[in-house]
Amino acid sequence: MAYLDNLSVFVRVVELGNLSAAGRDLRVSPAVASNRIKELEKHLGVRLFNRTTRQLMPTEQGTVFYEGAKRVLDAVAEAEAAVSALSGQPRGTIRVTAPLGLGRRLIASGIPEFRDRYPQIEVRLRLSDHNVDMMKEGIDVAFRLGLLEDSSLRMRGIMECERVLVASPNYLAARGEPSLPQQLVEDGHDCLMLRYPGVREHYWTLNTPSGPAKFEVRGPFDSDDGDVLTEWALAGRGIINKPRFEVERFIRDQRLKVILADSPPSPVQLAAVYPHKKLQDPKVRFLLDFMAERCQRLIRDILAGR
Numbered sequence: 001m002a003y004l005d006n007l008s009v010f011v012r013v014v015e016l017g018n019l020s021a022a023g024r025d026l027r028v029s030p031a032v033a034s035n036r037i038k039e040l041e042k043h044l045g046v047r048l049f050n051r052t053t054r055q056l057m058p059t060e061q062g063t064v065f066y067e068g069a070k071r072v073l074d075a076v077a078e079a080e081a082a083v084s085a086l087s088g089q090p091r092g093t094i095r096v097t098a099p100l101g102l103g104r105r106l107i108a109s110g111i112p113e114f115r116d117r118y119p120q121i122e123v124r125l126r127l128s129d130h131n132v133d134m135m136k137e138g139i140d141v142a143f144r145l146g147l148l149e150d151s152s153l154r155m156r157g158i159m160e161c162e163r164v165l166v167a168s169p170n171y172l173a174a175r176g177e178p179s180l181p182q183q184l185v186e187d188g189h190d191c192l193m194l195r196y197p198g199v200r201e202h203y204w205t206l207n208t209p210s211g212p213a214k215f216e217v218r219g220p221f222d223s224d225d226g227d228v229l230t231e232w233a234l235a236g237r238g239i240i241n242k243p244r245f246e247v248e249r250f251i252r253d254q255r256l257k258v259i260l261a262d263s264p265p266s267p268v269q270l271a272a273v274y275p276h277k278k279l280q281d282p283k284v285r286f287l288l289d290f291m292a293e294r295c296q297r298l299i300r301d302i303l304a305g306r
Contacts, residue, residue, distance in 0.1 A: 190238035191217035
């Protein structure tokens, strides 16, 4: 297994660009990761990386070796998945990611229960409102709110989620409540946007009586954390566009008010995204089934006030 461990470290160093990141991903120290690379280089008799102060770049030999090493590790993972399917005892590690709000409310709380059900599966959860590069980060399953853009991935739809525009009563009292969608732009309302490097959406799509329409709304500040936007809205700082289940409790206690109910934002698809080969892995299938049922149940309970 030592040689496979060395291959695993080498592949993650190539993909992540440095030893520390690869070590954190594989839960080994940078010193251990460095030693494993040195063992590989000694075994192969070549240098696998060109070292700079900040990054390790594969040499020509390293690039060639990476392709073969990746195929070996993929083949081992597929073989282990096949054995797990026959034994009925899935084991191994699943790397999962989800947006912050969705992950905190629906996914994270279910991980211990999933682990109780399948004690030989380890789950490593990463929450981020950024679009994580699944291949580069070695992610097995990503839970997302939105459309699938990467054609190399597969998607399992879980449920369509209603979105709403909401603001605090204090904000609406000070700035006025828009009665038409275009007033969001014409009256210069403070619209709080989720933005981060690489995000494409700088507008809101609302379902008006004449059909879907895009509005290039603006605001004094934005954030890459959706929960921060909610906190700002609660503090009277502007209007937010959110899945209803994320703000339902604030609507019920009247800390936030739904506006433009006749022209709501387009709903968003809650889905699980994964590399196409991963569905052959029993532990991935079990996680998808478990979380799909759980998310559907919890969202319905939230919207019903339970």
